Amino acid sequence: MTDQMLNSKYKTENLRxxxxxxxxxQKEFIERFLIREDGTPAMSVATFSNLESKGGIRLAEVxxxxxxxxxxxxxxxxxxxxxxxxxxxxxxxDSADTETIGRSVARTGKIDQLLYKLTMYFAEKLMDKELKKGDKIESDRELAKKMNVGRSAIREALKVLDVLGMLDIRPGQGTYISSEEANFFIIPLSWSLFLNGSQLKDILEVRNLLEVKAAQLAAEHADDAGRRRLSLLAEKISKAYEEQEEKEFLDYEMEFHRCVAQCSGNQVIYSMLETISNLMRRLSATGMTGVHQQEEIYQENQRIYSLILAGDKEGSAEAMREHMKRSTQRYHYI
Incomplete structure (x- = not known):
């Protein structure tokens, strides 16, 4: 099954x-979200019901x-x-009916601001050595007083940070700084990835720049262990390509990029690329169109791999730059 089919299925399930x-x-949903300027419904209940169950060309509109x-x-x-x-x-x-939607919309913006304040607060504590990974943070009551917001808003924001891996909420025990406390310093990027779709083009540009720099640094800094991992992945990509195993091929290709970032020796580059990659895995609207594109990706990865092993910094950067340029053309993100 292709990524496109999977994504289409996800969309209908998520709409329901x-x-x-x-x-x-269904009628209430149409009346709330799908009304024309003249006040008439933009589609019938039957059409909407069909979109919910089977998808269709108007699903994106909904x-x-x-x-x-x-x-x-x-x-x-x-x-x-x-x-x-x-x-x-x-x-x-808290959105249980149409009357609460307006309150929820207003709250989303406030939570966005609160998340920024909380992450900056914890980041400062970490930099000042007042907190370290695994430490328990203040209660929601104390944080609500410091942030000048209600406890429910604090609890909601902490749940978001738990989902993003910044905090570890342990029921009955409290909330703790996660073992990956360094992520607090890149959380603004993570949050924008999940909530600000209007910035997707900018995020993809940043991703491409980081991939190029990672390849350049990998050619310069990759140690023996890193080179062995790259070699192993290159072999797996080659085998998947020869056997036309598309899913395995794409999985290994993404792992190859992760390995290049690790070989760069720059933890910030690796963390930022990991955050972006986690999202991109879910946002490919078309994926590859056939064997021809798979062959292109295979050849491009082989070139990058060879140049990194040769220690050619500029060559590796240029090969990755061309690969990312062509990848942007191959995939569409929504």
């Missing part, structure tokens, strides 16, 4: 979850209009249903 989460009938009204990112609908349900439950946790 959203409507159910909001406690709306998702965009609902996302716009709720001020959520339409890209969320491409995530797997479990992840989508978790994020929607956080973002619209």
């Amino acid at each position: 979850f959203l409507r159910t989460h909001l406690g709306m009938t 998702l965009l209009k609902a996302s716009e009204a709720l001020q959520i990112d339409s890209m969320l609908f491409s995530m797997d249903p479990d992840t989508f349900a978790r994020k929607i439950s956080i973002l619209l946790s």
Whole structure:
């Protein structure tokens, strides 16, 4: 099954979850989100019902209009249903009917600001050595007083940070700084990836620049262990390509990029690329169109691999630059 088919299935499932989460009938959903300027419904209940069960060319229209009204990112609908349900439950946790949607929309913006304040607060504590990984943080009551917000807002924000891996909420024990406390210094990027779809083009440009720099640094700094990992992945990519195993080929190709970032020796580059890659895995709207593109990717990766092993910094950077340019043309993100 192709990525496109999987994404289409996710979207219909996630649309049904959203409507159910909001406690709306199909007719109520149409009246809330799909009304023309003259006040008439933009589609019939039968058409909407068909989109919910089978998808169709108007599915994107429905998702965009609902996302716009709720001020959520339409890209969320491409995530797997479990992840989508978790994020929607956080973002619209109190939205049980149409009367609460307006309050939820206003709260989303406030939570965005609160997340920034909390992450900066914890980042400063970490830099000042007042906190370290694994440490327990203050209670939600104390944080609410410091941030001058309600406890419910603090709890909601902490749940988001738990989902993003910044904190570790342990029921009955408290909330702790995660073992990956360095992520607090790149959380603004992570948060924008999940919520600000309008910045996707900029994020992809940053991703491409980081990939190029990672390849250049890998050619200069890769140690023996890193070179062995790259060699092993190159062999796996080659085997998957020869046997036309598309899923394995793409999985190994993404792992290859992760390995290049690790070989760069720059933890910030690696962390930022990991954050972006986690999202990109869910946002490919078309994927590869056939064997020809698979062959292109194979040849491009082989060139990058050879230049890194040869220690050719400029060559590695240029090969990765061309690969990322062509990859942007091969894939579409929504």
